Amino acid sequence: MGVWRQRRRPRVAGTGRPSLAGEGHHRAAGTSGVRRVIKGLLREARPKQWAKNVLVFAAPGAGGVLNDWHFLWRSLAAFVAFCLVSSGTYYWNDIHDVEADRNHPKKSKRPIAAGIVSVGVAKVVGTALLGGGIGLGFALSWKLGLVIVGYVTITTLYSTVLKHVAVIDLVAVASGFVLRAIAGAVVDDVRMSTWFLLTTSFGSLFIVTGKRYAELREMGDQVNTRSTLEDYTTGFLRIVLSVSVGATLVTYCMWAFEGREVSGSSWPFYELSILPMLTALLRYVLILEQGHGAAPEEIFLSDRWLQALGLAWIVVFGLGVYVG
Incomplete structure (x- = not known):
């Protein structure tokens, strides 16, 4: 019977000791792989989207x-809860769309579609994020918990069904913004004005429609990457933009x-806040017409004039609420 000889490690010249170069290389490769996955998990959570x-x-x-x-701390906790569940829904959305995303020029670079994060790991992390966010919501207030469950339900329906139905997809995404605003009211038991809800609703529809409008112009003949884009025309989306921005104002x-x-x-701070709001809306319309807006969060994080107008609005409106 043959005997297998134990493979020896290469020895370092002049020492008689086994070389650790091979082991070091494998450890470095393993560490690099773990870091790559961790970065992929963070990217998949889409922290830029937390601005919403x-x-x-x-x-x-x-x-x-x-x-x-x-x-303030209850509002901060509600913010964290929504960050958790929104990231969880992004995980599950990308799990559901992994094959379609691989055919998309930009979405193919997402960690799950690119194979950086496996579907199995994504399911575990996505579920943990959803569970953590919902649990935190109910811990703060049963009303907030229900709002978060409603948000998760709508986003899940959107990922599986509603995003394939033109117009309904716009309303579904916009409702997610409205639920965020409602969540802030219920966690602190603050009365919501009817006009506040209407402003939030039409403003959300404006942003979502602008995103579709920018995507349609950007994709051109490749509209098959998002099914509803085939049903939209730039003319129709311009009409919705006009209606929603007018209604928002x-x-x-x-x-x-x-x-x-x-x-x-006795101070007209509330009325004065209309000026930066109007200017910001018009500025965003201009950005859309210039061919941008497919990623609204990037616009808000990069356009200095929008940021300045937003800050001006916060200051003027804040003076009306806390000083005037």
Whole structure:
């Protein structure tokens, strides 16, 4: 019977000791692979998208309670809860669309589609994020928990069914923004004005429609990468943009006038806040017409004028709420 001889490690010249170069190489490769997966997991969570969850602060901010630490920390916790569940839904959306994403010029670079994060690992992480966010929501308030469950339900339906139905897909995505605003109100038990809800609803529809409009112009003949784009025309989306931006401005004006009446302020801060709001809306329309807007979060994070207008609005409106 033959005997297998044990393979010896290469020895370092002059020492008689086994070389550790091979082991070091394997350890380095393993560490690099782990880092790559961790970076992929973070990218898949899409932290840039967390900017959308700032809407959680809208109702308590407008209600004038964020200067109270009790309400502030609850709003921060609600923000974290939405960051967790939104990242979880991104995981499951990309798991569901992994094959389609591999045929998309940009989405093919997403960690799951690119094979950086396996589908199995993505399922575990996505489920953990959803569970953590929902659990945190119910821990803060059963009403907030229900709002978060509603958000997860709508986004799940969107990922599986609704995104394939033109117009309904716009409303479904816009409703996610509205639910964020509602979440901020229920976690701090702040009364929501009807005009506030209408402004949020039409503003959300404006942003979502702008995204579709930019995608349609950007993709051109490759509209098969998103099924509903085949049903849209630039003319139709321009009409929806016009209606939604106009409705956003009108309802915001009504909300501002209502705020002045309710507060009884002698200073016209609420009315003055209309100016930066109007300018920001027009600025965003211009950006859309210039061929941008397929990734709204990147526009908001990169356009200095939009940021300046947003800051101006926060200052003026904040003066109306907390000073005027």
